[in-house]
Amino acid sequence: MVLLKLITRNALRHRLRTALTVLGLTIAVLAYGLLNTVVDAWYAGAAAASNARLVTRNAISLVFPLPLSYENRIKGVDGVTTVARSNWFGGVYRDPKNFFAQFAVSDNYLDLYPELVLGDKERADYVRDRKGALIGRQLATQFGFKVGDVIPIKGTIFPGTWEFVVRGIMEGRDESTITRQLLFHWDYLNESVRKTSPKRADQVGIYVFGVENPDDAAAVSHRVDAVFKNSLAETLTETEQAFQLGFVAMSNQIIAAIRVVSYVVILIIMAVMANAMAMSARERTVEYATLKALGFGPGFLALLVFGESIAICTIGGALGMLVTPPVASFFKQATGGVFPVFRVSGETLALQAACAFVVALAAAIIPAAQAARVRIVEGLRAIG
Structure with a gap:
């Protein structure tokens, strides 16, 4: 005391x-x-990534795309389930300071991301609308977007002004889920590119796919890369977490x-x-x-x-x-x-x-x- x-x-x-x-x-x-x-x-982003999802990209660099024909060949690899396409869009909304991720994805993309929660009606509306887009809750809150809004985005990789109609807002499964992205139809992007730059059509930035058993992720990765070995566009397949950590490593x-x-x-x-x-x-x-x-x-x-x-x-x-x-x-x-x-x-x-x-x-x-x-x-x- x-x-x-x-x-x-x-x-x-x-x-x-x-x-x-x-x-x-x-x-x-x-x-x-x-x-x-x-x-x-x-x-x-890397912490929230899943080891049950694999990402296949061009072995040389992300700058080089992969042919659309690779999709069916990846589906045929033992242990692979759903295969989705994704292209980085890289557009500008009003001002370069308003940066957020934009991806052109196949319609089955959300099947691989259960942490992104979307209502059945919103998803159906999105699938029906060729120019439809889905945005994350964090993005909607930041810019005040709501369902029905038209978002004009100036393309950088894909020139021109693109208009997307918000058809749904994705909620995060928990507070660690990043919902600051815009998703739109890969087919819409591909059709538009085919009209303006035919040589750039039918190209995919990355393939994202699930595996039957997460413990076999390494073996499935080797099988996928073996399929495209010695091809004109060899692949590098890794877990989504390793893929995300590759970006972090740059910093x-x-x-x-x-x-x-x-x-x-x-x-x-x-x-x-x-x-x-x-x-x-x-x-x-x-x-x-x-x-x-x-x-x-x-x-x-x-x-x-x-x-x-x-x-x-x-x-x-x-x-x-x-x-x-x-x-x-x-x-x-x-x-x-x-x-x-x-x-x-x-x-x-x-x-x-x-x-x-x-x-x-x-x-x-x-x-x-x-x-x-x-x-x-x-x-x-x-x-x-």
Whole structure:
């Protein structure tokens, strides 16, 4: 009880310094949490991808398409179930800043994506409308789209102004599902391209297909690639998760830089905290000598210093963790949905708590050792 009272009084003795230290800790823990959440958001697409879905693309590069004739040959591979087509459209809605994914897909595409929930009526309306499109809930919320709206998109890969009629809004199965995309008919794209650029017709960007047994995904991938070995367009087949991670890998340097910055933030606040504790220890040399003269041992004095450091870091860390989710929500809205999934995970909160605890211990080690080594004679010499 005496120890807790002394820790509390020591922590509140210089209230301004303590308040500024707590503020610094709060900002540092908040910054670390946000940076870690940015990294998680970068991997969100890959994390939500399924290992039960495989993606086949041109082995040279995604830039080169695959012939439409490959579809039936993939269907004939043992272990393959539904095969769907997908082409990246890459159009611009009003302004290049309004970026969102657009895919031309076959009508069976959603059969492979149970996490994208769509009503039967909406799906039937979409199938009947040649210019029909499906949009995700996050995209609809961002731009205020609703069923029946016409969305004009200026093509970049496929020139011209394309108009799509919203026939349905896809909901996510859970909050981790990314619903910030527009899907439209692959046949509509192919028919239009055949009229303007016949040589580009009957070309597919990627084939997405399911497998009967997810455990056989690797074997099925090898079988598919073996079918097209030594052909004019050899294939590379991998799980959807590996396919998504390939895009993330292009940004490895950016992600590494973000991680480095987050660690630097923690190191800086550790130095600030260590300086604050060192100042406190120097100011209390006489008090520590007096306590030793009264019979309190070095361990008790070290506990005083560690206790004060832990108390300050606990308050600062708790405040930082408390404000992280609302600040992350504000950041998501302020960035205009750049990150469709920007959610503070339990792992991030645990890392924030761990960082605050490590800072508390590291900052108090040297001051605690100095307090424990105070000699009574030297400490009391300053009295008077």
